[in-house]
Amino acid sequence: QSVLTQPPSVSGAPGQRVTISCTGGSSNIGANSDVHWYQQLPGTAPKVLIYGNNNRPSGVPDRFSGSKSGTSGSLAITGLQAEDEADYYCQSYDSSLSQWVFGGGTKLTVL
Amino acid sequence: EVRLLESGGDLVQPGGSLRLSCAASGFTFNYFAMSWVRQAPGKGLEWVSRVAGSSGNTDYADTVKGRFTVSRDNSKNTLYLEMNSLRTEDTAVYYCAKMRGATREVWYMDVWGKGTTVTVSS
Numbered sequence: 066q067s068v069l070t071q072p073p074s075v076s077g078a079p080g081q082r083v084t085i086s087c088t089g090g091s092s093n094i095g096a097n098s099d100v101h102w103y104q105q106l107p108g109t110a111p112k113v114l115i116y117g118n119n120n121r122p123s124g125v126p127d128r129f130s131g132s133k134s135g136t137s138g139s140l141a142i143t144g145l146q147a148e149d150e151a152d153y154y155c156q157s158y159d160s161s162l163s164q165w166v167f168g169g170g171t172k173l174t175v176l
Numbered sequence: 177e178v179r180l181l182e183s184g185g186d187l188v189q190p191g192g193s194l195r196l197s198c199a200a201s202g203f204t205f206n207y208f209a210m211s212w213v214r215q216a217p218g219k220g221l222e223w224v225s226r227v228a229g230s231s232g233n234t235d236y237a238d239t240v241k242g243r244f245t246v247s248r249d250n251s252k253n254t255l256y257l258e259m260n261s262l263r264t265e266d267t268a269v270y271y272c273a274k275m276r277g278a279t280r281e282v283w284y285m286d287v288w289g290k291g292t293t294v295t296v297s298s
Contacts, residue, residue, distance in 0.1 A: 067220070096281075097281060098281040098282070099277075099281060099282045099284070101284040101285075103221070103285070105221075109290075110271055110288040110289065110290050110291055111213075111221065111271070111285075111288055112288065113284060113285065113286050116276075116284045116286070117277075117282060117284070122286070152220075154220065154221050156221075156223075156284060156285070158280050158281050158282075158283065160280075160281070162238070163235060164223060164235065164237055164238070165211070165223040165226070165283065166223065167213075167220060167221040167222065167223060168220070169220045170220040170221070
């Protein structure tokens with residue numbers, strides 16, 4: 066069981082908006098640790114999509130946005146495109162474990 | 177261009193040992209902490225270990241503590257992961273990743289290598 070909880074799968078039609086949640090606890094997201102998001106396209110290494118809760122690295126489209134509230138983080142994707150079909154992971158730091166932790170991952174299917 | 181290139185993955189028997197390497201280029205290596213992250217077949221990402229940029233301070237996941245040792249040679253711009261007492265559950269693609277941020281609570285992995293495959297099987 067992952068310290069951070071994500072839905073196993075989400076889906077949406079092209080052009081739609083989807084959100085992926087990442088629920089933690091008082092020793093990680095709720096303890097003021099940042100939430101980061103990674104995209105892993107099939108057969109490739111992960112790449113950072115959102116860092117520091119809501120910041121996009123250069124080159125990441127503004128269709129992707131992140132937010133954080135309380136013990137949870139959220140990734141929103143608007144204007145869904147076929148190329149967005151991938152696995153998405155959240156990541157934070159857990160002060161009780163003294164370890165960096167990932168969510169279990171969410172598979173996004175574009176219908 | 178910032179690049180990370182892992183090597184050393186192999187098929188090894190349970191109880192065996194293996195050393196992974198990660199060659200870095202395109203950035204000032206000793207300025208940044210580095211991590212190893214693994215992904216078992218069909219599973220999610222699991223952080224494995226971290227080493228600081230110049231102090232040598234290390235952290236490990238509970239699943240590998242006491243069996244794996246992370247180190248770096250800043251003169252060679254290379255990160256290492258020494259893996260001992262390997263178990264079948266250590267089978268995974270191992271990625272090295274450059275870490276970025278000011279404190280532990282904000283650190284994230286901003287650059288990843290392509291990974292190297294470790295298979296533990298008899």
